[in-house]
Amino acid sequence: MLETLTRGFKGARERLAGVRALSEDNVDEALRDVRTSLLEADVDFQVVKDFLARVKERALGEKVETRVKDASGQVHKVTPGQHFIAVCEEELTALMGPVDPDLASADGTTSIMLLGLQGVGKTTIAAKLARHLKKQGRRPLLVAADIYRPAAADQLEQLGQSIDVRVHRGAEGEQPPDICARAKELARDGGYDAIIYDTAGRLAVDDDLMVELEAIERVTSPANKLLVCDALMGRDAVNVAGAFAERIDLSGLVMTKIDGDSRGGAALAVKAVTGVPIKFLGTGETVDRLEEFRPEGLASRILGMGDIVGLVKDFEEVVDTQQAEEDAERILKGQFTMEDLLTQLKTIQKMGPLKEVMGKLPMFGDMADQVDEREMIKVEAMIQSMTKGERRDPEVIDKSRAQRIAGGSGRNPREVLDLVGRFRQMRQMMSQLGGGGAGGLLSKIPGMGNLAGAGMPGGFDPSMMMDGGGSRQMRRANQAKLRKQSKNKRKNARASRKKGRKK
Numbered sequence: 275m276l277e278t279l280t281r282g283f284k285g286a287r288e289r290l291a292g293v294r295a296l297s298e299d300n301v302d303e304a305l306r307d308v309r310t311s312l313l314e315a316d317v318d319f320q321v322v323k324d325f326l327a328r329v330k331e332r333a334l335g336e337k338v339e340t341r342v343k344d345a346s347g348q349v350h351k352v353t354p355g356q357h358f359i360a361v362c363e364e365e366l367t368a369l370m371g372p373v374d375p376d377l378a379s380a381d382g383t384t385s386i387m388l389l390g391l392q393g394v395g396k397t398t399i400a401a402k403l404a405r406h407l408k409k410q411g412r413r414p415l416l417v418a419a420d421i422y423r424p425a426a427a428d429q430l431e432q433l434g435q436s437i438d439v440r441v442h443r444g445a446e447g448e449q450p451p452d453i454c455a456r457a458k459e460l461a462r463d464g465g466y467d468a469i470i471y472d473t474a475g476r477l478a479v480d481d482d483l484m485v486e487l488e489a490i491e492r493v494t495s496p497a498n499k500l501l502v503c504d505a506l507m508g509r510d511a512v513n514v515a516g517a518f519a520e521r522i523d524l525s526g527l528v529m530t531k532i533d534g535d536s537r538g539g540a541a542l543a544v545k546a547v548t549g550v551p552i553k554f555l556g557t558g559e560t561v562d563r564l565e566e567f568r569p570e571g572l573a574s575r576i577l578g579m580g581d582i583v584g585l586v587k588d589f590e591e592v593v594d595t596q597q598a599e600e601d602a603e604r605i606l607k608g609q610f611t612m613e614d615l616l617t618q619l620k621t622i623q624k625m626g627p628l629k630e631v632m633g634k635l636p637m638f639g640d641m642a643d644q645v646d647e648r649e650m651i652k653v654e655a656m657i658q659s660m661t662k663g664e665r666r667d668p669e670v671i672d673k674s675r676a677q678r679i680a681g682g683s684g685r686n687p688r689e690v691l692d693l694v695g696r697f698r699q700m701r702q703m704m705s706q707l708g709g710g711g712a713g714g715l716l717s718k719i720p721g722m723g724n725l726a727g728a729g730m731p732g733g734f735d736p737s738m739m740m741d742g743g744g745s746r747q748m749r750r751a752n753q754a755k756l757r758k759q760s761k762n763k764r765k766n767a768r769a770s771r772k773k774g775r776k777k
Contacts, residue, residue, distance in 0.1 A: 278311055278314050278315040279311055279312070279315045279539075279542065279576045280311075280575075280576055280577070280578050281311050282307045282308045282309075282310055282311020282312065282314075283307075283308060283311070283359070283362060283576060283577050283578065284578055285304075285307035285308075285311075286304035286305065286307045286308050286358070286359075286362075287304075287355060287358075287359055287577075287578075289303055289304045289307065290304050290353075290354065290355030290358055291353075291355055292355075292765070293353075293354055293355060294354070295354055296333055296334060296354045296357070296358060297334075298334060301330055301333050301334060301358070302330075304358060305326050305329065305330060308326065308329075308362070309322060309326055312325070312326075312539070312542075315539040315542065316508035316509045316539030316540070317509075317539040317542050317543045318509065318512060318539075318543045318546070318547055321369070321542075321543045321546045321547065324546075325365060325366075325369060328365050329358075329361055329362055329365050332361045332365070333357070333358050333361050359577060362577060363570075363573050363574065363577055366542070366569070366572075366573035366576060366577070367569045367570045367573045368569075369542065369543075369545065369546055369569075370541070370542065370545050370551075370552065370567075370569035370572065370573065371545070371551065371569035371570075372551070372569070373526075373545075373551045373552065373553060373567055373568070373569055374551075374553075375553050375554065375566035375567060375568075377407075377497070377498050377553075378497040378498050378525065379497055380495070380497040382467060383461065383462075383466075383467050383468065383469065383497075384407060384412060384467065384468040384469075384497065384498070385458075385468070385469045385470075385471075385494065385495075385496040385497045385498065386403060386468075386469070386470045386471065386496060386497075386498045386499075386500060387471045387473065387487075387490065387491065387494060387496035387498065387499045387500070388400055388403075388470065388471060388472055388473060388500055388502055388528075389473055389475075389487055389499065389500070389501050389502065389518060389522065389524075390475050390501055390502035390503060390514075390518075391475045391476060391477065391478070391479070391504075391514060392423065392474075392475035392476055392477055393475070393477075393504070394475065394502045394503060394504040394507075394530055395502060395504065395530040395531065395556060396420075396472055396473070396475060396502045397420070397426060397429050397430050397433065397472050398433065398530075398556070398559065398561070399502050399528050399530060399554075399556055399564070400416055400430060400433075400470045400472040401416070401430070401433035401434065401436070401437060401439070401561045402554075402556060402561050402562075402563070402564035403470055403554075403564070404416055404434070404437060404439045404468075404470055405437045405439075405561050405562065405564070406564055407468045407470075408437065408438075408439065412467050412468040413465065413466050413467055413468065414439050414466065414467075414468035414469065414470060415439070415440055415441075415442060415457065415460065415461045415464070415466040415468070415469045415470070416430055416433075416434050416439055416440065416441040416442070416470050416472065417441075417442050417443075417453065417454055417457040417469060417470065417471045417472060418430045418431070418441055418442065418443040418444070418453070418472055419444075419450040419453050419454050419457075419471050419472055419473045419474065419490065420450075420472055420473060420474040420475070421444065421448075421449070421450060421453075421474065422474050423474065423475075426472075426474075427441075427443040430443075430472055431443070433561060436561060437561055440466075442456070442457040442460055444456070450473065450474060450486055450489075450490055451486070451489040451490050451492075451493050454471050454490050454493060454494050455493040455494065457469060457471070458493070458494050471490065471494060471496065473486075473487060473490060474486070479514060479517045479518070484521045484522075487521075487522060488521065488522065491522060497525075498525045498526070499522055499523065499524050499525050500524070500525060500526055500527065500528050500553065500554075501514075501515055501518050501519075501524050501526075501527050501528070501550070502527070502528045502530060502556075503515060503527055503528070503529055503530070503540065503544070504530055504531050505529050505530065505531050505532045505540050505541060506531050507540060508539050508540055509539060509540070509543075511529075511540035511544065512539075512540055512543050512544050512547050512548065515527060515544050515547075515548045515550055516547060516548050519548050519549075519550055524548075524550045525553075526550060526551050526552065526553035526554075527544060527550055527551065527552045527553065528552070528553060528554045528555075528556060529541055529544075529552050529554070529555050529556065529567070530555075530556035531556070531557075532555050532556070532557055541555075541572065542576075551567075552567045553566070553567055554566060554567055555567050610700075610701045611665055611666050611667075611668075612657050612660060612664070612665035612666070612668055612697065613665045613666065615653075615657065615697065616654065616657045616658070616665070619650055619653065619654055619657075620654075652683075652685060652689070653693060655683040655684065655685070656679060656680075656683045656685055656689065656690055656693055657693075658683070659678075659679045659680075659681075659682030659683040660679055664679070668694045668697055668698070669694075669698075671690065671691070671694050673687060673691070676688075676690040676691050676694075
């Protein structure tokens with residue numbers, strides 16, 4: 275996700291590593307990497323030009339405080355390169371925001387009209403929004419106003435049944451404006467305090483579509499008019515948003531398939547070009563994969579710094595927080611079993627694809643695509659093939675038991691013994707961390723203690739228990755990064771000594 279954008283900012287960060295002062299020359303070199311990535315990501319040229327100009331002006335025009343205090347009063351050193359990245363983060367956030375993800379209401383009813391081209395995922399988003407509102411204590415009604423796409427109403431009914439939400443569909447030959455007008459009356463009389471109109475789309479914007487949508491708008495007066503855009507459309511998504519905005523006063527956008535877009539240009543540029551903010555992101559096909567858009571979170575992920583707030587929100591969706599805190603406290607004391615590990619793996623799976631979870635961890639964002647999802651399945655299969663006693667005390671697993679476990683999970687004995695060995699190491703590390711007191715924010719996620727003291731800044735790598743290429747590649751990447759940083763420091767030190775001798 276967003277690899278193209280991340281690559282340019284990563285290159286800029288590496289170029290500025292070790293520099294003692296920002297100059298026009300080294301800032302221009304760093305911005306060259308950023309410019310290339312932004313254009314490859316299909317961001318509008320004028321947006322790129324304006325963004326780069328603002329970053330350069332601030333990077334060169336602001337005084338860099340090399341020592342800053344945090345909220346606790348602790349002093350931290352800040353390098354010119356870090357100042358440059360901080361400017362980039364603030365400008366990216368400003369480019370995509372500000373955003374208010376709250377949905378408007380009128381007369382106590384939250385009404386939403388969904389618009390967009392055919393195939394962008396409006397029907398699925400309708401169900402996701404209904405679930406979102408239902409979780410807030412609302413009683414939503416879904417309206418099937420797409421009479422043109424075959425089985426569109428049937429699809430919405432199936433989705434409605436999966437989340438226990440009623441769906442209103444029109445009679446044979448009834449036109450979309452009439453269907454929506456009747457649904458509005460039904461919502462009022464039936465005590466529904468939220469209504470979502472799933473309208474029809476076309477393969478391209480045309481006048482017939484707009485006339486129909488304007489008629490629906492007149493009879494329903496929706497408090498929210500949300501345009502659904504497919505992130506994979508790239509710059510075309512921005513053009514489509516502009517075309518819709520010319521005819522209908524849009525409240526915001528819902529960007530779908532953002533997890534399948536390696537470029538991210540649409541998410542970055544649509545607010546700047548159209549003035550219409552993104553309110554929600556749709557990831558995945560299941561109805562629970564909807565998140566409120568946070569510009570600062572996406573900006574942080576683009577820069578490879580993760581999104582802790584987003585990660586914790588995902589976590590709170592699937593786990594009882596009090597139970598998680600109790601589990602984390604017990605785990606950090608070394609009281610950790612294979613049953614706990616299996617619970618953690620299942621929790622992570624509920625939070626979404628492992629690549630997405632890793633992408634929100636600081637320092638691991640640019641390595642998320644190296645994670646192999648299949649390794650988690652292998653580990654789960656091996657643990658489930660163990661007896662209860664073996665899960666509680668994996669130390670009893672010898673070659674004979676490993677043979678049996680391997681046969682039950684479709685693996686080989688060596689993989690089982692390797693898993694036990696990695697588990698032993700992780701339990702020892704958790705015990706050592708627990709001795710220093712409770713960890714930071716991530717310690718509230720089972721098995722994700724603050725591992726900064728263990729040389730892994732930012733948090734626990736869920737793939738550390740996996741033997742696939744993902745975890746090995748991530749370890750190698752971390753080692754290579756540390757070697758490069760050491761090499762840059764030595765190089766700068768030699769240059770400073772050489773400069774001093776010349777003087």
